[in-house]
Amino acid sequence: MPRPTPRLLAALSATVALALSLAACGGSSKKEAVAPATASGPDLSGITLTLGDQANGLQTLLTAAGTLKGTPYKVKWAEFQGAAPLFQAMQSGQVDTGTAADLPTLQAISGGLKIKLVAAATADGSGTAILARPGSPVKTVQDLKGKDVVVSSAKGSIAEYLLAKVLTDAGLKYSDVHVQYLLPTAAQAAFNAGKIQTWATFGIYQDIAVQKGATIVVDGRDGRTSGVGFLSAAQSSIADPARKAAIADFLKRLSAAYAWTATHADQYAQVFARKNGVPADVAGIVVSQGSRVLKPVTPDITAKVQGVSDLMHRIGSLPTDVQVAGTVDTSLYPHSLAN
Known part of the structure; x- marks a missing residue:
């Protein structure tokens, strides 16, 4: 199997399985049209919207769907290996909006x-798992x-939540295991080299x-994770009327991209494989584990994520x-836009 490219390994992260870009999809090459911003709205021509991304996820999805074409504002992508550095960039004002799973966002x-x-998206939880090396007694x-x-x-990754939840469900304490934290690239190298035997990842x-022979001890399905990923926006960006309008327009385009994936599975998987330098079968699995639709942040979603917190x-x-x-703003992606 071809090895992942350095560019891919620098971009992948925690919440991929729950990342808002991943979708099961299939069909022809027709793109979904997105209505431009209305003339009565604020002038967005001077806005550069910086989108925080993990695992090349959002960028791959929106490139494949083509729904960012013709934006009345400029778009800049900021790639991160994990949610923590993404949120650090948001804290310093370098990023307007970004995607992450529920627990990193809560952290x-x-x-x-x-x-x-x-905004939010849900998946079945299969994209987060606790793995054991081949031949492990676990x-x-x-x-x-x-x-x-x-x-x-x-600390505070979706993989940590899965570990905490399954231990609790099994009647064990979190202190019954010895937890170490490693960024995904370092953990992957150590796992492949046999230096670590059990790995909670995504x-x-x-x-x-x-694909290399690891076994899944347990994954995030059947309520073991919430399956919720969030699009969050900096309050400072929302406070700027023009920037807020640009974020709202972006969310409509992201929603259209999800709609596109519902009928373009093979095409999207091909783009994912090509852009991220992974085999087609791996790309197919990754996108099948992801979310299928962008949703408003409803009370049902907040109640589910409250349990995580x-x-x-x-x-x-x-x-x-x-x-x-208390952390939700439904004005950028109201329920009516999801219908």
Whole structure:
């Protein structure tokens, strides 16, 4: 199998499986049209919208769907290896909006980052898993007791939530395992070299490891993760009327890209494989594990993610128990746009 390119490995991250770009899709090459901003709105010609991305996910999706063509504002992409550096860039005003799974987003909010949750997407959770090396004695969650488990990419990642949830469900304590944190590229190298035996990870890292013989101890399906990924925006960006209008327009274009993927599966997987330098079969798995539609952040979604916040605060991973409903701004992507 061809090795992932350095460019890919520098861009991949935690919330890939739940990242808003991943979708199961198939069909012809016709692109979805997106209406331009209305003439009565603010002038967006002087706006450069900086989009924070992980795993080349959003950029690959929007390139494949072509829905960013003709924006009345300029677009700049900022790629990050994980959610933590993405949110650091948002904190410093370098990024307007970005995508991440639920727990990394909660971690950023708990740490004081001033952002709002403006849209969401859900997946089945299969893109997050705890892996064991071939031949490992670890076969079940109970077998993890007393073991070292490497979590990617940092404290507060979606992989850490999966670990905490399955331990709790199995009647074990989080302290029953020895947790270490490694960025995905470092963890991948160590796992491949046999230096670590058990790895909680996600997305393309998970899929490549499985292709090389790793076994899935447990994944995030069946409620073991929320399956929710968020598009968040800096409050400072929302406070600027023109920038807010640009973000709202971008969300409509992102929604149209999801709609495009619903009938263009093969084409999207081909673009993903080509852009990220991975085999077609791996690309097909990655996109099949992702979200299919952009949604407003509804009370049902916030209630589901509140459970994530409660558990992770209880085990000490979140400094504060984030009240998720209070972090939402539905004015950029209201319910009517999702219909």
